[in-house]
Amino acid sequence: MKNISVAIIGGGHAGMTAAISARLQGAQVTVFEAAPKGLRGGNSSLTKNIRFPYSDSVELFYYLGQAERKDPELVRRAAPYTKEQYLRDWLGISGDGVDEALVSSIISDGDKAMRWLRRIGHQWTPTSSCLEGALPLDLHGGGAAMQHHNFTIAEKLGIEFRYATKIETLRRSAAGWTVARGRTSRRFNAVVIASGGFQANQQEISRALGSSWEGVRLRGVRYNDGTVSRSVHAIGAAKAGNWTGCHAVPYAYDAPPYRLPGQIAEAQAATRYMYPLGVMVNRNGQRFVDERSAVGNLTYAKLGRSILEQPGKWALQVFAGNEIGKLHEGYRKDSTVVHGDSLEDLEASFGLPRYSLTRAFADAIQESASLKHWGLSYGSTMPPFLGLKVACGLTFTFGGLQVDRQANILDEDGQKIPGLFAAGEAVGGIFSENYPGGAGLLAGTVLGLRAGFGCNTVL
Template identity: 30%
Template sequence: MSIPSLVDILVVGSGNAGFSAAISAAQTSPSSRIILIDKCPESWAGGNSYFTAGAMRTAHTGLSNILPLVNNVDNKLAKIIDLPPYKMTDFEKDIQRICAGRSDPQLSKILIEDSRETIQWLKDIGVRFQLSFNRQAFLVDGRYKFWGGLALKTQDGGKGLIEDHKKAAQKHGVGVYYQTAAKELHTDPQTGAITGITVVLNGKSKLIQTKAVILAAGGFESNSRMRAQYLGRGWDLAYVRGTPFNTGDCLEMAVRDVSAKQVGNWSGCHATCWDANADPNTGNREISNEFTKSGYPLGVMINTQGNRFVDEGIDYRNYTYAIFGRAILQQPDGIAFQVWDSQMIPWLRSEEYRDGVVKKIHGDTIEELAEKCASEGLKGKEQFVKTLKEYNQAVYEHRKENPRAKWDPAIKDELSTQSSSTGLSLAKSNWATSIDQGPFMAVKVTGGITFTFGGLGVNPETAAVVSSTTNAEVPGLYSVGEMLGGLFYGNYPGGSGLTSGAVFGRRAGRAAAASITRLQARL
């Protein structure tokens, strides 16, 4: 099937944001000719969305508001689920807290207010949702307790999400073309409106005339040069968690061709704890998100010098995992060891720590574990042992002062290392249990970069790109997903990235289709 030379709307990028935009445009204007392109081969469809766990954060009023969305809860199971409401005010507080008050208030307001409606829209077009028992709930005292304001995931994670999007795009008549790279934007010299885009396929350039372009091609996380340039020294060595095709081409194209405004946290990114034995240059389509190693709240993380370097219990995992990858990369050698004893090993999620995927380091004693970690890069064996013994002593002292305290992974249980008699210089604020019951286990981790935060300035209502020259919209150009700048700073609330892609992708698709309808009405 040859790619057409004349279309109404062209979407660049086959991730969640791109498909959301294309499907939304097709729903808004069924008669318009809409295509979606991606420079990757079809076997790599989905961008970084494919590599996610499929978590989507949404405001809701409680379990009864969520159950109609999911397909994995029957009446019997529903009776033992504790899922508190996550109000818009809760979402707002989280995004402002996690992003240090820097998130664009208009963008975050739209993300929050549109979240539940957009999740319903995704379900209506065929995206399958489930309650995320494996990642966001713990079975405590016979009840599933959800925590951290996050409950939903797509069936089969990112793989299932992209599968469902592809089916919906086909159903709505969206033409999808792979191995087709966006190269240059063309505009009307008088109005500045988008008139076309040059693409490259099979090594040859081709001009496609179009009235609107929606950019959803991801950030620059797979470009080692841009990582070092914008994120800083050493970031060229970060492991790539997802697709190797997100190299920032479309960001640079938009800045070059239409002077798109650059906004947001260009030195910031989502970087998580990642298996140090994974391929450093690309994610694995089969193993996918299983290389994530987010079991650190159940234990401790120790660098190659033998020292802890983060408060593993400072907040729920889904508020810290996107920054702890950066913390690991800032350590000597850019690696660390996650450590647990036999009390916590059974609580580790199988999809992240199952045999055959992760290389586990075992020891019957802390000293033996240190010796074995030394063969994997640990340089401070004696300090490693000292750190764990000092940590354990701090836990014991806290327990003496708080004999009724109970460990509960589903709440901030305040089991810590701090007491009136003893306190570590770096606390573990919650879920601090002693690491003293063998056998012990460690896993070697590094930082895996997921997506970058810097992007293009847009009109929050429509995701229309704003020009840095005129400070006005570039007619017919939109930016969504990772390419939309100003929403996340330094960190982000887990699950809000996919929600953002769908919320603003849907808005951009509607706006692009509506603008074409208005244009046709004037002709």
């Protein structure tokens, strides 16, 4: 039996999927994680759900935990979400810079990847979201529980972990590859790059996205700075995707500069995705987006950039009447929240031009009626009113390594680099201008599985 050694650089969900997959096939696996053990998990630990194709509610029922299976009505109302519809959604909003063949192959294997996750013990629960188009299932316990389960499985399988170990360079060696940090190095037959994007590197962000992004809050962890990917590019790996693109969302104005992996409750409380229930204006009282142009999980990931482009780099979300009761607790506890009995009260509190909010609601209601958008009606302007400031939250960058459909990293001539794979946010060409909510975890799972399998074929 071949004794293959594999290095996984990055302990997010994609990396852990690759590690478990490679280990189950007999490889000796070491995971290098930049964070200390107490802060392991990466951005994956802060997520909530995964977008996947399914044929009917019976299939959804399979993914539920035992407690949720007692009430099949919880998922009976979910409409099918076919692979064809998934692909249309993904390509329809992502722009021209995506690798269509790679995206199509990810969706094609989405059901297989989901069944693999279920077989190793992951569970889901019906969503609690009230928004139109919400994904029908959430991860049971969110991303934190998902990652805890991944690490538990990996430890039982005997996978080695090297925490607080930021790999800095990667170079070819006689055995395959040498990964190094300073003067310390180790050799492996195969390596999987799963170290995320470069969003935590302020210099790189300013260079790629522009100086306006300086100081933007990170929705996730501070460890994804692109160091490993730069080392791989230096030895000839090709770049892919939109290097000026990113996942950036409406986010709490009073949020800290970054999150820690254990802060899933705080991370979810800081999301400001309820904008389809109201209006969003800049400090001049002007709407700058159509809040209901599509369901929220197909628009939210591009709105952070739109907010950043507004005067002062902030916006105002305003809600009225019964819609206020639908807002999650993070909204109500926000330090910038203002309540009012009239829109004029909110205009005065936030220094907006008089009647600007009245005009914003009137325009939004007219759009909803003429374009048959779901959402606002004339009843949506009944008091009371609630307004709060929102900012841009940067999640991850879209540019990355070029891979083929088997997760092999390619060189600038389009040839695979033997023994070198990538998965997760380190891969470019998956998203370009926008992002369908939950798609990143599916891409990470599929490419992680392929990378783990590929590692066992290098000898």
